[in-house]
Amino acid sequence: MIQLSFPTKKLKEYIKRVNVKLKDTNYNQDDLTVYGVTNTEGITITGNQTSEDLGNYIVLKENQLAYNPYRVNVGSIGLAPKGLLGLVSPAYTVFETTEELSAEFLYYYLKSSLGVNLIKWYGDRGGVRSALRYNDLCEIDIPDLNLNQQMSVLKKMKEVNTEIDEFNNEVHCQEQLISKLRKNILQEAVQGKLVPQDPNAEPASVLLERIKEEKERLIKEGKIKKGKPLPPIAEDEIPYELPKGWEWVYINDIAFVTKLAGFEYTKYLSTAISESGDVPIIRAQNIKMNKFIENANEFISYDLSEKLSRSAVYKKCLLMTFIGAGIGEVVIFNKNNRFHLAPNVAKIEIFNNFSFNIDEKYILYYLMSESGQNEIFRFQKATAQPSLSMDTIRKVRIPIPPLSEQKRIVQKVDQLMALCNELEKNIEQSKKDSELLMQSVLQEAFKEA
Numbered sequence: 001m002i003q004l005s006f007p008t009k010k011l012k013e014y015i016k017r018v019n020v021k022l023k024d025t026n027y028n029q030d031d032l033t034v035y036g037v038t039n040t041e042g043i044t045i046t047g048n049q050t051s052e053d054l055g056n057y058i059v060l061k062e063n064q065l066a067y068n069p070y071r072v073n074v075g076s077i078g079l080a081p082k083g084l085l086g087l088v089s090p091a092y093t094v095f096e097t098t099e100e101l102s103a104e105f106l107y108y109y110l111k112s113s114l115g116v117n118l119i120k121w122y123g124d125r126g127g128v129r130s131a132l133r134y135n136d137l138c139e140i141d142i143p144d145l146n147l148n149q150q151m152s153v154l155k156k157m158k159e160v161n162t163e164i165d166e167f168n169n170e171v172h173c174q175e176q177l178i179s180k181l182r183k184n185i186l187q188e189a190v191q192g193k194l195v196p197q198d199p200n201a202e203p204a205s206v207l208l209e210r211i212k213e214e215k216e217r218l219i220k221e222g223k224i225k226k227g228k229p230l231p232p233i234a235e236d237e238i239p240y241e242l243p244k245g246w247e248w249v250y251i252n253d254i255a256f257v258t259k260l261a262g263f264e265y266t267k268y269l270s271t272a273i274s275e276s277g278d279v280p281i282i283r284a285q286n287i288k289m290n291k292f293i294e295n296a297n298e299f300i301s302y303d304l305s306e307k308l309s310r311s312a313v314y315k316k317c318l319l320m321t322f323i324g325a326g327i328g329e330v331v332i333f334n335k336n337n338r339f340h341l342a343p344n345v346a347k348i349e350i351f352n353n354f355s356f357n358i359d360e361k362y363i364l365y366y367l368m369s370e371s372g373q374n375e376i377f378r379f380q381k382a383t384a385q386p387s388l389s390m391d392t393i394r395k396v397r398i399p400i401p402p403l404s405e406q407k408r409i410v411q412k413v414d415q416l417m418a419l420c421n422e423l424e425k426n427i428e429q430s431k432k433d434s435e436l437l438m439q440s441v442l443q444e445a446f447k448e449a
Helices: 103-111 113-123 134-138 147-190 204-220 306-310 360-368 370-377 390-394 403-448
Strands: 008-010 015-018 033-038 042-044 058-061 065-067 077-079 085-088 093-097 141-143 247-250 255-258 267-269 279-282 298-300 317-321 330-333 339-341 345-350 397-400
Touching (some): 015 058, 015 134, 033 065, 033 077, 065 103, 077 103, 093 103, 093 134, 103 141, 103 147, 113 134, 113 403, 141 147, 147 360, 147 370, 204 247, 204 397, 255 390, 317 360, 330 360, 339 345, 345 360, 345 390, 360 370, 360 397, 360 403
Parallel strands (some): 033 085, 042 077, 279 339
Antiparallel strands (some): 008 141, 033 042, 058 085, 065 077, 065 093, 247 397, 255 345, 267 298, 279 298, 317 330, 317 345
16 A cells, blocks of 8 residues: 555545436537547547447536546546536546545546556456446545645646656657667668678578578478478569678578467466476467567467477477467577467477577567568558468568678677666666655645645
């Protein structure tokens, strides 16, 4: 519970719920605008599609407050300005203040870091998704101030709010600069501009010839199938010029790409891998750019059938999502225990052996780069649910540097990304420090009042 250093009272004594539905009034729905609430603009016209019959929508008038119970914890609450008369979805909670409480004061209080933390406290029901019901709202603690004192503190809150907005704008600019820096680092790396070239390095063509031999060996031994050969990358298809010793190839030339195909697995929930050999499932939610998110909630019974074994992941490889909103997300998988793929995750297994070793992290960084993402998304199917096929993933073009340069690139990118991580940590700490400072300022203002 948040410790408040000023006298408080419960909000329930000073608010009244408003639940006047359009169908219970004489208003015509064609004469009224439908509003929504955002955490940046408050009461606003959202442009979202509404029902043809607005009879159950709630009438919203000036000086009333509205919020979405599932979004208020991020500051999505609004105060209807003077002269407003409109409608909001029945999903919203609408209320007004009594004469003893300024609606504007309450609005700024609930939008402050103190108010948002109180909303989170009273709205946290311990479930998957927290929500602030009206009864929860009533329990929120507000400063025990009369109207004159509220007006005095309101002026201070507005000043603090201006300072917070200026700080947040600066932080947002810094975060955008770091994001841009990350993109530039990756793009320079995959264009051969991040580290110096070594003219004596063994060219990538030699490495690719060894990979070709390894692929042919695996086909001959029946470990992979011989697919339809892809045509050479033509001169006019090259995305950009490469340094000397580099080569453009398809993913299909250097890796085995597969997915869980033709098999419907039965999943069940568990809290840990059981002794019977249950195997965790890798889903799209587990895959974020350059980060594997552990998930120990979904498992599949251990099965060595051919179709299921093809989707087994038990050694170092790349994973890519290829169905849904997050297509093109890619990560290196390098776990010791066995996993299985969900039907929306593809496995990209490099044809490495003991005599040579393409750096998977270099391939990861290319696929994360602007050029790599452009390559992936040029194959996106224009359907209701974005998707890629295994054939299109195999056709993604990748620039391969000499092996020694791959390692220098990865080392340099890792070093620069670590610096970006430090910058982001400093920004996050600044945010926390600023929030604590602003809370302290408000608490002092309430005490003084």
